[in-house]
Amino acid sequence: MGNEVRKGYKEVRIGPKKLEIPREWKVSTIEDICETYAGGTPRRSNEEYYEGNIPWVKSGELNQNYIDEIEECITQKGLENSSAKWVPSNNVLVAMYGATAGQVGFLRTKATTNQAVLALLPKDNLCQPLFLYQTLSLNMNILVAQRTQGSGQQNLNQTLIREMEIPLPPSEEQKKIATILSSVDKAIEKTDEIIDETKRLKKGLMQELLIKGIDHEEFKEVKIGPKEIKIPIEWELYNLNQICEISGGYAFKSKKFIEDKCDKSYQVIRMGNVKMSFLDINKNPVYLHEDKLSERAYNYLLKKRDILITLTGTVSKRDYGNVVIIEEGDKYLLNQRIGHIQVNDDRVDNRYCYYYLQTKVFRDRFFLDGKGGTGKQENISINDVKNMEIPLPPIKEQKRIAKILSFVENKINKRQEYKESLEQLKKGLMQKLLTGEVRVEC
Structure with a gap:
């Protein structure tokens, strides 16, 4: 009796899944209800094809979002000499390959697309465009997981998307x-x-x-790195190591990580968890059970009010130097390539320090010390951070x-x-x- 279908519903199979849908609903493929086509890319080597007034959507701009503003434009010549095609406004776009494969967007302005983007235009009012956008936002990840192609990247193609089935009211x-x-x-x-x-x-x-x-009238010139700035005359300039204890994290062995939290575990804070002014503990969380911790590991247990700053990123991209403050102590262990700043000086308010590390003045100074690592990697050392300046009221x-x-x-x-x-x-x-x-x- 437990397997009986609810009254007014029917059981259908969509891909590998069985589900119940209302009797008056249908199961349709994208091909049944939509015209589909991909775009193209004008030759990058021809400058006449770019910086025109024709909006041109790339797959990286799709992220389960509404698309109003488009990053790049092509010219009429670029359109005529490529496979790029116009897509009318109020239609659905799907990224077929690249880092955003399977992401969906709703185009709210007329535009063209590149070859990694598939346009879905409903036929004869068989499907409402906004409904299609919402249902694909829910279901496209199933197609990506079950039917992706290619190695290294989760690639889709037009045939796979056209064969995709959706419940249709x-x-x-x-x-x-x-x-x-x-x-x-x-x-x-x-x-x-x-x-x-x-x-x-x-x-x-x-x-x-x-x-x-606040309310200063007299200023003096000081140097932050090679740059001269003016600060209030009453303020003093210090190096960070004069007012803070600064250290790095620990290279915990990933083979000891567990993915499920338990009462006797600590979350390991890795670089991906440290956003600018936000500790993202839900980003690929990993934990270490206390039974796996050495005595030394407890030196990397974070305390309330500790400040963290990421020390590794991509050359010339300024995608590191993210700063957060720890609001709850004794819950997290600090992994490598993250700076650990502890303010233990009566002259310093730790939140003042935390906010200063987010300013353009500090970040300009910070990235001056970036050094190349492996490939496109760039690093800042703990000693570099120690020698960076901070104006102190x-x-x-x-x-x-x-x-x-x-x-x-x-x-x-x-x-x-x-x-x-x-x-x-x-x-x-x-x-x-x-x-x-x-x-x-x-």
Whole structure:
């Protein structure tokens, strides 16, 4: 009895999966309901083909997103002398290969695409474009996981996508589902705009407060690396090692890592977990059980208020130097290639130090010491960090500055949490609405 199909539903097979969908829904292939075609790339060696006024979408721009602004444009000559093709607005794009294979985008403006992007144009109103975008956002990862081709990269092709099956409700139900999910998308977009605006405010405040201070009229010139800047006359200039203890992480053996957290384990913080002003503990988390830890390993146990900075990235890309502050102590172990900064000096407010390390002045100084490693890798040493300069106001002013910046950062964090709750809401709605588990009234 436990395997009986619910009343009003039928059992179907889509790829390797069995699922129940409403009786009036169909299972259709993309080929049944869409015209599909890929674009092309004009010859890069011909300058006449680029920097025109024809928007040209590349696969890297697809990320389960709405596409309004496009990074690159080609010329009419570039269009005529390549396989690039126009795609009308309000249609779905799918990345077929490269790092974003399987990612979906909804094109909200007329544009052309390169050959790694497949355009899906619904036929004769068989499928609502926004419904198609939402259902592919949910289901494309299944196709990528089950039917990818190529080695090293998860590549798709037009045939695989055209053969992909999706559950398809009647047209009016498609519209209702798309409207509900799109309303959540709009709330996420609006929240993103507020977050970006608040981040710009924080960046401007940091540049002003951490270099010019509060209500100063007299300034003096000091050198940060080779660059001269003006700071308030009452401020002093120190090297970081004069006011902080600075050390590196430990090369924990990856073969001892476990992927499941337990009561007697510590998460190992690796470079991918350290974003700018955000510790992403959900990014490929790994743990070490306390039974596997040597006595020395506990020297790398992070404390509350410790500051971290990443020390390795890509040559000339400035994709490292990310700074975070630890809000909960005795939970994390620090892996190699991350700097560990501990402020144990009464002259210094650790949040002031944390914010200064995010300024353009400090980052310009930081990247001057980048040295080539293996291939395209660039590194900063712990000794380099120790010798970097920091302008230091009196402690009372440091605390005032840190309080202002913390207020703004808290606003960003709250908006980020709200955005994450919206994303979780949408994820749940997609799972229920796009499979017919929950019906909408038409």
